[in-house]
Amino acid sequence: MAQAQKITPRAKDFSEWYGDVIMQAQLADYSPVRGCMVIRPHGYRIWELMQRALDDMFKATGHRNAYFPLFIPVSFLAKEAEHVEGFAKEVAVVTHTRLRATGKEGKDAIAVDPTSALEEPLVVRPTSETIIYAMFAKWIQSYRDLPLLLNQWCNVVRWEMRTRLFLRTTEFLWQEGHTAHATEAEAEAEARQILGVYRRFAEEWLAMPVLTGVKTESERFAGALRTYAIEALMQDNKALQGGTSHNLGQNFAKAFGVQYQTAAGGLEHVWNTSWGVSTRLIGGLIMTHSDDNGLVVPPRVAPVQVAIVPIWKTDEERSQVSGVGSQVKADLEKVGLRVELDLRDTMKPGAKYFEWEGLGVPVRLEIGPRDLASGQVVLARRTGGKAPVPLQGAPSAVTKALDEIQSGLFAAAKERREKASIRGVTKAQFIAFMNGEGGFAYGGFCGRASCEAEIKEQTNATVRVLPDPEFRSQEPPQTCMWCGAPSVAEAVWAQAY
Amino acid sequence: MAQAQKITPRAKDFSEWYGDVIMQAQLADYSPVRGCMVIRPHGYRIWELMQRALDDMFKATGHRNAYFPLFIPVSFLAKEAEHVEGFAKEVAVVTHTRLRATGKEGKDAIAVDPTSALEEPLVVRPTSETIIYAMFAKWIQSYRDLPLLLNQWCNVVRWEMRTRLFLRTTEFLWQEGHTAHATEAEAEAEARQILGVYRRFAEEWLAMPVLTGVKTESERFAGALRTYAIEALMQDNKALQGGTSHNLGQNFAKAFGVQYQTAAGGLEHVWNTSWGVSTRLIGGLIMTHSDDNGLVVPPRVAPVQVAIVPIWKTDEERSQVSGVGSQVKADLEKVGLRVELDLRDTMKPGAKYFEWEGLGVPVRLEIGPRDLASGQVVLARRTGGKAPVPLQGAPSAVTKALDEIQSGLFAAAKERREKASIRGVTKAQFIAFMNGEGGFAYGGFCGRASCEAEIKEQTNATVRVLPDPEFRSQEPPQTCMWCGAPSVAEAVWAQAY
Numbered sequence: 001m002a003q004a005q006k007i008t009p010r011a012k013d014f015s016e017w018y019g020d021v022i023m024q025a026q027l028a029d030y031s032p033v034r035g036c037m038v039i040r041p042h043g044y045r046i047w048e049l050m051q052r053a054l055d056d057m058f059k060a061t062g063h064r065n066a067y068f069p070l071f072i073p074v075s076f077l078a079k080e081a082e083h084v085e086g087f088a089k090e091v092a093v094v095t096h097t098r099l100r101a102t103g104k105e106g107k108d109a110i111a112v113d114p115t116s117a118l119e120e121p122l123v124v125r126p127t128s129e130t131i132i133y134a135m136f137a138k139w140i141q142s143y144r145d146l147p148l149l150l151n152q153w154c155n156v157v158r159w160e161m162r163t164r165l166f167l168r169t170t171e172f173l174w175q176e177g178h179t180a181h182a183t184e185a186e187a188e189a190e191a192r193q194i195l196g197v198y199r200r201f202a203e204e205w206l207a208m209p210v211l212t213g214v215k216t217e218s219e220r221f222a223g224a225l226r227t228y229a230i231e232a233l234m235q236d237n238k239a240l241q242g243g244t245s246h247n248l249g250q251n252f253a254k255a256f257g258v259q260y261q262t263a264a265g266g267l268e269h270v271w272n273t274s275w276g277v278s279t280r281l282i283g284g285l286i287m288t289h290s291d292d293n294g295l296v297v298p299p300r301v302a303p304v305q306v307a308i309v310p311i312w313k314t315d316e317e318r319s320q321v322s323g324v325g326s327q328v329k330a331d332l333e334k335v336g337l338r339v340e341l342d343l344r345d346t347m348k349p350g351a352k353y354f355e356w357e358g359l360g361v362p363v364r365l366e367i368g369p370r371d372l373a374s375g376q377v378v379l380a381r382r383t384g385g386k387a388p389v390p391l392q393g394a395p396s397a398v399t400k401a402l403d404e405i406q407s408g409l410f411a412a413a414k415e416r417r418e419k420a421s422i423r424g425v426t427k428a429q430f431i432a433f434m435n436g437e438g439g440f441a442y443g444g445f446c447g448r449a450s451c452e453a454e455i456k457e458q459t460n461a462t463v464r465v466l467p468d469p470e471f472r473s474q475e476p477p478q479t480c481m482w483c484g485a486p487s488v489a490e491a492v493w494a495q496a497y
Numbered sequence: 498m499a500q501a502q503k504i505t506p507r508a509k510d511f512s513e514w515y516g517d518v519i520m521q522a523q524l525a526d527y528s529p530v531r532g533c534m535v536i537r538p539h540g541y542r543i544w545e546l547m548q549r550a551l552d553d554m555f556k557a558t559g560h561r562n563a564y565f566p567l568f569i570p571v572s573f574l575a576k577e578a579e580h581v582e583g584f585a586k587e588v589a590v591v592t593h594t595r596l597r598a599t600g601k602e603g604k605d606a607i608a609v610d611p612t613s614a615l616e617e618p619l620v621v622r623p624t625s626e627t628i629i630y631a632m633f634a635k636w637i638q639s640y641r642d643l644p645l646l647l648n649q650w651c652n653v654v655r656w657e658m659r660t661r662l663f664l665r666t667t668e669f670l671w672q673e674g675h676t677a678h679a680t681e682a683e684a685e686a687e688a689r690q691i692l693g694v695y696r697r698f699a700e701e702w703l704a705m706p707v708l709t710g711v712k713t714e715s716e717r718f719a720g721a722l723r724t725y726a727i728e729a730l731m732q733d734n735k736a737l738q739g740g741t742s743h744n745l746g747q748n749f750a751k752a753f754g755v756q757y758q759t760a761a762g763g764l765e766h767v768w769n770t771s772w773g774v775s776t777r778l779i780g781g782l783i784m785t786h787s788d789d790n791g792l793v794v795p796p797r798v799a800p801v802q803v804a805i806v807p808i809w810k811t812d813e814e815r816s817q818v819s820g821v822g823s824q825v826k827a828d829l830e831k832v833g834l835r836v837e838l839d840l841r842d843t844m845k846p847g848a849k850y851f852e853w854e855g856l857g858v859p860v861r862l863e864i865g866p867r868d869l870a871s872g873q874v875v876l877a878r879r880t881g882g883k884a885p886v887p888l889q890g891a892p893s894a895v896t897k898a899l900d901e902i903q904s905g906l907f908a909a910a911k912e913r914r915e916k917a918s919i920r921g922v923t924k925a926q927f928i929a930f931m932n933g934e935g936g937f938a939y940g941g942f943c944g945r946a947s948c949e950a951e952i953k954e955q956t957n958a959t960v961r962v963l964p965d966p967e968f969r970s971q972e973p974p975q976t977c978m979w980c981g982a983p984s985v986a987e988a989v990w991a992q993a994y
Contacts, residue, residue, distance in 0.1 A: 029632065032573070033619065036566035038632055041647065044562050065541050069533035070621075070652055070668050071589070074596060075604040076529070084607055088596040092568070093609050094621065095592045097656040099571060099585040107572040110581055112590050112618050121609050122530065124567075124591065124621070135526065135535055144843075150538065155567055155652065159594040171567050346641075 007358075009292045014236040019165065021286055024358045025295040028165045035163040035170030039279065042359060043166075045303035046282055047173065051153065053205050053301070054175065054277070057197050063149040063177060068131050070154075071122035076130040079255040083129065086222025090159040092124040092170075124157040129223065129248070129274055132178045133256040140270060142261045143182055147190070151177040166283030167240075167497050174278035180258060180270040184249070187271035188226075191247040194275045195228040198243040206281065207298040207410040208232050208288045209417055210242055211440070211492060213465030218449050221274075225249035231464040231492070233417040234287035237438040239464045239494035242284055243277035283497075288413050295360030296382055298409050299402040306332055306339045306398055307356040311349045311368035321367050328365065328377065328394050335395045337402075357382060362405045363398055381405055423473045425481050430493070434459035440494050442467075444477025444487030451482050461493040504855075506789045511733040516662065518783055521855045522792040525662045532660040532667030536776065539856060540663075542800035543779055544670065548650065550702050550798070551672065551774070554694050560646040560674060565628050567651075568619035573627040576752040580626065583719025587656040589621040589667075621654040626720065626745070626771055629675045630753040637767060639758045640679050644687070648674040663780030664737075664994050671775035677755060677767040681746070684768035685723075688744040691772045692725040695740040703778065704795040704906040705729050705785045706914055707739055708937070708989060710962025715946050718771075722746035728961040728989070730914040731784040734935040736961045736991035739781055740774035780994075785910050792857030793879055795906050796899040803829055803836045803895055804853040808846045808865035818864050825862065825874065825891050832892045834899075854879060859902045860895055878902055920970045922978050927990070931956035937991050939964075941974030941984030948979050958990040 007024060008016035022028055027043030039047065055065070071094060078084045098116035102108060125131065132150070140148060153175045163169050177194060181187040195212055202208045210230035220227045224246040232240050252258070253269040262268055289296040299305050308329055310321035322343050329341045340361075342352050349366070356364055366378040371388065379397060380386040383405055389397035420439030422429065433441050445451070445463065456462055466489045477487045504521060505513040519525055524540030536544065552562070568591060575581045595613035599605060622628065629647070637645060650672045660666050674691060678684040692709055699705045707727035717724045721743040729737050749755070750766035759765055786793040796802050805826055807818035819840050826838045837858075839849050846863070853861055863875040868885065876894060877883040880902055886894035917936030919926065930938050942948070942960065953959055963986045974984045 029635070031566045031628065032631055033566045033568045033570060033628070036568060038566065039564040041561035041563050044564055047564075048562065064538035065545065066538050067536040067541055067544075067670065069528045069530045069535065070654065071530045071533060073530060074607055074609070077596070078604065078607040084596070088598075088607065091594065091596060092591045092619070093593040093596065093613075094589045095609060096590040096618075097588065099574070099581070099588060099590065099620070101585075107575065110571055110575040110585065112571070112592060116590075121593075122589070123596070131528065131530070134529055138526070157567065173564065 007292060007294055010235060017292070018283075018287060021290050021295050022165050025360060027282070027286075027295070030165070033170075035160055037165050037169050039173075042303055043282060046285070046297065046301055047279060049301045049303070050205065050281065051175075054197075054201055055153075057201060058151050058175075058177065061193060061197065063151045063179075065152060066150050067152055067154065068128050068135065070125055072125050072128070072131045074121050074123055076134060077123055079130060080223045080252055082251075083223035087126045087158070091126055092157045092159055094118065094122040094124065125154075126156055126158045127274075127276070128152070128154075128156075128176055129178070129252050130256070133252045133258055133272065136178075136180050136270070137256050137258045140180060140258055140260050143263050146180060146182045146260060146270065147186060148180040149177075149190075150179065151175055164283075166279055166286070168280075172278050172280065174276050176274060176276040179273045180253070181273070182260065182262070182268070182270065184271050187249070187273050188247050191226070191228055191245045191273045191275065194245040194273070195230065198230045198245065198275075198277060201277075202230055202232065202242055202281075203410060205298070205300045206285050206288070207406055207413060208242065208284060209410060209414040211465055211467055211471050213467040213471065213492070215244075215465060216447075216449075216452060216463045216491070218452050219463060221246045223248060223251050225251065229465055231494075232284055232288065233420055233440055233494065234284070234497070235416070236287070237420045237494075239440065239496040240280075240284045240287070241464070241496065242281055243275070245275035246273060248272040248274060289409050290360070294358035296409070297360035297362065299362045299406045302360065302362055303338065304340045304356075304359065304361045305337050305402060306363045306365060307352075307361045308339065308341045308365045308367065309349055309352045309356070310341070310343065311366060317369045320372065321369060324372060324391070325367050328367070328391070331395050332398060335399060337398065353380075363401050365394070365398070383408060424475065424477060427482055430481055431459060434461045434493075434495065438495055440464070440492050442473050442490060442492050443481030444479050445489055445491035446480035446483055446485040447488040448483075448485075451480060455482055455493065460495050462496055463491045464494050464496060465492055466490065467492050504789060504791055507732060514789070515784060518787050518792050519662050522857060524779070524783075524792070527662070530667075532657055534662050534666050536670075539800055540779060543782070543794065543798055544776060546798045546800070547702065547778065548672075551694075551698055552650075554698060555648050555672075555674065558690060558694065560648045560676075562649060563647045564649055564651065565625050565632065567622055569622050569625070569628045571618050571620055573631060574620055576627060577720045577749055579748075580720035584623045584655070588623055589654045589656055591615065591619040591621065622651075623653055623655045624771075624773070625649070625651075625653075625673055626675070626749055627753070630749045630755055630769065633675075633677050633767070634753050634755045637677060637755055637757050640760050643677060643679045643757060643767065644683060645677040646674075646687075647676065648672055661780075663783070664777055666776075669775050669777065671773050673771060673773040676770045677750070678770070679757065679759070679765070679767065681768050684746070684770050685744050688723070688725055688742045688770045688772065691742040691770070692727065695727045695742065695772075695774060698774075699727055699729065699739055699778075700907060702795070702797045703782050703785070704903055704910060705739070705781060706907060706911040708962055708964055708968050710964040710968065710989070712741075712962060713944075713946075713949060713960045713988070715949050716960060718743045720745060720748050722748065726962055728991075729781055729785065730917060730937060730991070731781070731994070732913070733784070734917045734991075736937070736993040737777070737781045737784070738961070738993065739778055740772070742772035743770060745769040745771060786906050787857065791855035793906070794857035794859065796859045796903045799857065799859055800835065801837045801853075801856065801858045802834050802899060803860045803862060804849075804858045805836065805838045805862045805864065806846055806849045806853070807838070807840065808863060814866045817869065818866060821869060821888070822864050825864070825888070828892050829895060832896060834895065850877075860898050862891070862895070880905060921972065921974060924979055927978055928956060931958045931990075931992065935992055937961070937989050939970055939987060939989050940978030941976050942986055942988035943977035943980055943982040944985040945980070945982075948977060952979055952990065957992050959993055960988045961991050961993060962989055963987065964989050
């Protein structure tokens with residue numbers, strides 16, 4: 001259970017606030033292993049609910065789960081040049097397989113056994129393209145084996161210098177989809193389809209509005225032809241990349257010899273895609289919805305959707321309200337809701353309210369003797385508002401409230417994002433915007449990496465996406481907002497996590 | 498889909514047979530990483546169904562899932578003396594965090610960057626007691642924080658010399674439960690409760706009868722007070738340890754300083770338990786039920802429970818039987834079954850039968866034009882037997898067949914185990930038994946490790962458990978079947994995986 005502690009207000013220090021919300025809700029904790037976090041039960045339950053929803057969407061689109069090794073031989077990583085370049089500086093490397101006693105005391109009593117060195121060191125997967133496509137080469141022979149649509153849920157490790165709970169940790173949990181197709185068009189359609197799945201998941205489940213679009217070359221995945229992404233805007237007006245979907249072209253197929261016999265009898269390389277979202281999304285969810293009172297979780301992924309808090313003074317009242325509380329809990333569970341009935345004797349109702357609030361529970365039902373006398377319970381929303389509802393109609397009132405909270409959170413986040421978006425910026429406006437409140441800046445872009453680098457250096461902003469048509473400005477920009485050269489595409493910039 | 502290949506008969510070479518069954522059903526594959534396997538979709542789906550069932554049982558007994566770091570500092574492992582002794586010789590050690598280009602060509606182009614050595618090497622978790630109890634020390638202050646009942650689903654790594662798909666792999670997937678309690682009695686009750694959960698899961702879901710009991714000191718988990726286990730007997734009469742539940746006493750609590758304030762105000766160390774089952778159980782499931790035609794999967798964990806194979810010659814017939822097939826599929830799915838309708842044009846019915854059989858699908862429904870004319874379909878069981886059932890009553894006929902197959906598999910496995918069990922053995926009988934057909938040998942045991950060692954050396958048999966009362970012989974043995982000294986407990990020996 002959460003412990004009462006003071007949460008730093010967002011306006012004072014957003015980063016402190018973020019850490020406080022996580023600690024109060026006991027979502028995660030720092031571990032003794034540098035950069036690695038512990039995901040505590042309340043945080044892990046959110047992840048499980050996210051997994052369930054995403055996994056159903058993957059399966060509905062024909063994907064199957066599998067599991068590939070944690071370790072990747074160094075030589076495999078090296079087979080795709082850009083790929084190894086992208087990951088070489090942040091991999092955990094396994095070099096030995098035994099420890100031995102040193103004869104010393106205490107913490108130095110045990111050390112690596114130098115006689116156990118591996119012939120070829122192994123990298124702990126930072127992502128699994130190389131090991132998976134090595135297996136694809138074994139499994140795919142003919143066009144009949146295509147498309148091959150796999151996904152795996154696993155842990156990955158990237159040796160990060162600066163870490164932050166959920167957002168950037170050395171080890172994190174994710175899913176990585178890997179597919180092989182007969183044609184470029186099919187791979188492109190798959191990468192696009194998954195981008196749509198990610199968007200739907202972010203918006204419908206996490207109530208987190210996102211922009212979709214393609215990354216520039218400098219922000220592209222190491223080894224990809226094209227990288228698509230969903231991008232959300234946090235309450236501090238910094239962007240968060242929520243998920244990426246890559247059209248890998250034939251790069252990995254060529255590096256690993258993944259070929260198939262066509263119907264006509266020829267031999268072709270397959271076209272691959274890969275795509276992933278991670279526990280980072282939990283960080284995004286926190287920074288999108290939570291407030292100065294603590295965590296706010298959208299109902300669809302809330303571990304507890306309804307907390308029932310009976311109120312009593314006498315033993316007789318206790319027996320009465322807890323009896324009704326149990327009945328209401330059963331009624332709510334019957335319609336599929338996740339409910340807790342808080343009968344703790346050691347806490348006053350106010351302290352319980354505070355605790356459930358900090359845990360982000362969307363709806364609280366208060367049941368007191370006076371409420372019962374008038375045949376009602378009080379329904380309090382985590383997002384504000386409190387009103388009596390008839391006891392008999394509790395399930396439908398709660399369901400309605402949860403639906404409204406879910407859509408209300410999405411609408412509020414979208415409104416906030418739009419308020420923090422500026423279109424058709426000039427260079428001067430852009431600099432002022434990025435030095436000021438920040439947000440999504442839409443403007444013309446010449447497409448040159450040199451311009452991107454200069455912008456990043458001077459404003460710390462990066463191109464988040466070249467947005468899909470739906471998000472583009474009505475007036476297409478004619479010139480690069482930074483250098484004045486002809487614009488090749490509209491871009492959305494922001495400072496980002 | 499499975500490829501037709503010849504399966505080595507069990508009688509000829511059990512180990513070859515085992516590998517052939519896995520390959521034909523595409524459950525798993527060898528990877529390029531020594532000792533690590535790839536779990537393919539059909540195998541992974543079995544694991545998912547097993548996970549779901551077990552996870553529900555853990556949650557129903559008050560456990561919550563969490564996630565702890567993959568890496569463990571070497572000094573943590575060293576804190577519990579027996580524990581490090583048990584695992585030091587089989588751990589993957591991370592020593593570096595970067596790779597760099599060497600200037601060479603090909604596979605040697607990239608190597609470990611020697612300037613990236615870690616100050617303290619990290620071990621890839623072989624099990625997580627040490628890292629988890631380090632966190633418990635932070636979280637547990639008072640008796641109010643107890644019991645703490647956690648579980649995690651994750652991968653672990655033990656550097657094994659000889660590996661075999663599912664049964665013994667360098668990396669494997671498992672769950673590990675970790676709990677803390679205020680008293681020894683509560684910890685003991687928890688370890689026992691979980692042993693019961695494991696037994697119920699093995700018997701009711703995997704149709705795998707197990708013995709339960711306690712391990713001898715030499716077979717105990719490194720650092721435990723007592724280790725309980727479920728033990729099954731495979732078709733080659735070798736035993737398989739299916740899961741273990743450990744009462745850890747206060748060993749880890751003392752090593753990691755996990756203390757709590759009692760209600761009376763004193764300070765005490767907590768009592769821990771840990772327990773786990775792994776993907777090894779998939780190996781057990783294969784070796785318990787499958788036959789010379791390939792995989793047999795008990796219905797409750799079968800990825801596909803029913804394969805519908807329509808039979809046609811003409812286009813008109815195809816349209817007719819596939820229409821009915823779709824309807825039957827929908828009807829079966831309505832009652833919660835996992836169903837595939839096989840409409841492939843490229844294969845004949847016989848080849849389809851063969852394939853579904855090799856995948857272990859419990860029930861096959863054949864729908865031909867003649868069946869339709871008489872208002873029936875043919876229901877074929879993977880375990881033998883084929884009979885027409887009325888089309889209208891298909892869901893109830895299939896459900897009944899699946900129930901019978903599930904209980905039939907359990908009964909057959911139990912009968913086989915009992916036939917391969919011998920009670921009240923003398924030393925001479927024991928040696929003959931272990932040199933002959935083998936199985937579970939029940940006999941008196943003096944309790945001495947020296948006797949166990951001698952028995953193992955001469956017969957390769959080990960004490961699987963000192964069985965729980967339910968499994969003990971009616972006549973308690975008086976003397977050690979090996980050395981003739983007074984017996985302290987009846988033991989069950991077997992050669993084991």
